Amino acid sequence: MEKIAFLGLGHMGEPMARQLLAAGHPLTVWNRTPRKADDLVAAGASAAPDPGAAVRDADVVITMLAGPDAVRAVADAVLPALRPGAYWVEMSTIGPEVVRELADRVPAGVTLVDAPVMGSTDKAAAGRLGILAGGDAAGVEHVLARFGPVTRTGAPGTGAALKLVVNTAVMGGVALVAEAMKLADALGLDESTAKDALAGGPLSGAVGRAFATDVHFGNDLAVKDIALATRTTSLPAMEAVLRQFEAVAADPELVHEDIARAVPRIRAPRTT
Known part of the structure; x- marks a missing residue:
């Protein structure tokens, strides 16, 4: 061995x-x-x-x-x-x-x-x-x-490259689910009904990750990975996702918490 x-x-x-x-x-x-x-x-x-x-x-x-x-x-x-x-x-x-x-x-x-x-x-x-x-x-x-x-x-390097692709899709999916739920909130829809509808469609995996409770991937690591991706090529949608996770990671209570903890923050109504 x-x-x-x-x-x-x-x-x-x-x-x-x-x-x-x-x-x-x-x-x-x-x-x-x-x-x-x-x-x-x-x-x-x-x-x-x-x-x-x-x-x-x-x-x-x-x-x-x-x-x-x-x-x-x-x-x-x-x-x-x-x-x-x-x-x-x-x-x-x-x-x-x-x-x-x-x-x-x-x-x-x-x-x-x-x-x-x-x-x-x-x-x-x-x-x-x-x-x-x-x-x-x-x-x-x-x-x-x-x-x-x-x-x-x-x-050499292709494993690292593919990992960036995969993580970009995961983080983008979590942010998209969070905003879809924010829209459902704004429209007055029942949370469980909206979540189940999303889980039954093409975003099912992202829904599962957005509401996961038994796994851990820190918001600070999400910022790091998305930044690596957006420095590689122009990714306007992911640049917006990066700003979302940067705002979450700026909170000392959330910076090392799992990315699912970003979902309530993204869903929260904007205050003026």
Whole structure:
């Protein structure tokens, strides 16, 4: 079994690391806040004091971090410590441009795979995420399959690119459902009747996500992902969605809450 280093034990990373432990992989973990590793250590993982120490003997390194800046900071510590023959699987949502930047920095003999995920915390805990793997993923596909079905997307960076497409559709759908419900409110319609009608149509998945209560994807992360998308090409509708989520994330009580918490804020009547 490959020795695996898992860096980033947030809402997604912690349950994903548990899947590797359950499969019997020797696992070393690191997180910026060390106490978040305690439960995994109790379950059999080893905790490293810093990213470089975590990856030094690893066959496979997995990073699941908040965004481009966090990945760049960890890369500074990790890259000098990666051994020849190792795989670095970058699973954060950072966009293809940052993946190409990392690929230029990876030392000879190390393979970088971009493999962001589709799904939220519930699927991470159940091992039912969708994995979008770009680059030469053949050597780690069996490891990625521990998290859920693997889709090979093509050249390096294509996994990160497709993840932006998927997340753009999800966030746009949630905002659209919120505004549709706001219109229903303004027209005096019964909330359950309007919600059921939307759930029975082409927006059914977006309705489910807009009213989900058992998953987590922070509003701050939504802002980050939509911003990555709108910097890539002209997306007028998503630029409006970005403004909606920026307003929600500006609230200290909502910034790290799930995107479903944005729906009541978007639905709220505008005050003057």
